[in-house]
Amino acid sequence: MVAAVFHMPHADEAAPASSASNPPARTSIPSGLPAQDQPAAAAVPATTRIVWPPALTRALAAASGLALLVGIWALLTREGGAFPTPRSTFEAALALFSDPFYQNGPNDQGIGWNVLHSLQRVGLGFGLAALVGIPLGFALGSSRWLSAMFAPLISLLRPVSPLAWLPIGLLVFKSANPAAIWTIFICSIWPMIINTAVGVQRVPQDYLNVARVLGLSSWTVLTRILLPATLPYVLTGVRLSVGTAWLVIVAAEMLTGGVGIGFWVWDEWNNLNVQHILVAIFVIGMVGLALETVLVRLAAAFTYDEVRA
Secondary structure (H helix, E strand, O other), X not given: OHHHHHHOOOHHHHHHHHHHHOOOOXXXXXXXXXXXXXXXXXXXXXXXXXXXXXXXXXXXXXXXHHHHHHHHHHXXXXXXXXXXXXXXXXXXXXXXXXXXXXXXXOOOEOHHXXXXXXXXXXXXXXXXXXXXXXXXXXXXXXXXXXXXXXXXXXXXXXXXXXXXXXXXXXXXXXXXXXXXXXXXHHHHHHHHHHHHHHHHHOOOHHHHHHHHHHOOOHHHXXXXXXXXXXXXXXXXXXXXXXXXXXXXXXXXXXHHOOOOHHHHHHHHHHOOOHHHHHHHHHHHHHHHHHHHHXXXXXXXXXXXXXXXX
């Protein structure tokens, strides 16, 4: 046994024999790595995944949606017919936007003037609704008695169709332009009232208790506590109201006439110019999207994490 131990070859002596008979496979390792960092085996390279920026991803998704819409449109109109093709509509749009602010009379103006007149009516009606609706929402949210008194009236009047208010405006104001502004006012006031009242009711009671202990005036409580705490809700109501106002003005102008994008659409229908109607639809959608985007960004800047949740 002792002889066997003394005559057994060492490990460094046995290695060359085994290497000569069956040399092991070697893995190429970069020379710059230290010995302790060398991998035991070659790793299989993973598939490289391209990470796109979120803004680029959203832009590509939006472009894909528009391309799908235009593709379906072109497919449905390839046989011809009364409905225009995307190409003819695009050519009509180029002709319209080559001179959008021409003016050949009260009933013959460019599409740019019509959009500006509609925005002016929306601004007036929406501004009046904000001046009335936001303070009324603060009052309803602060007083349970006022809230209980006005809640049935709001629930009764809010679902009424916008066009149902237009004859009332024509009867009272005897003119189309004030009647359209009245219709915008009465239809866009409800979201501001409701959202402002909800925001006031969700102000933590501890804030108001501290204000009473400190003996703060009503104006200080309104400007330093209620208004900052309810601002996200107020802006949400404003965002919903401006969308409603832009939706209502098109229908109101179709019935009242005059200058405006709604009247322009109806006038083009009377002229059987469907290409211009489709261009107007895209213009109305783009203006509404721009208004919505601005107000969403504004509301997000003043919205706290607990309100988002």
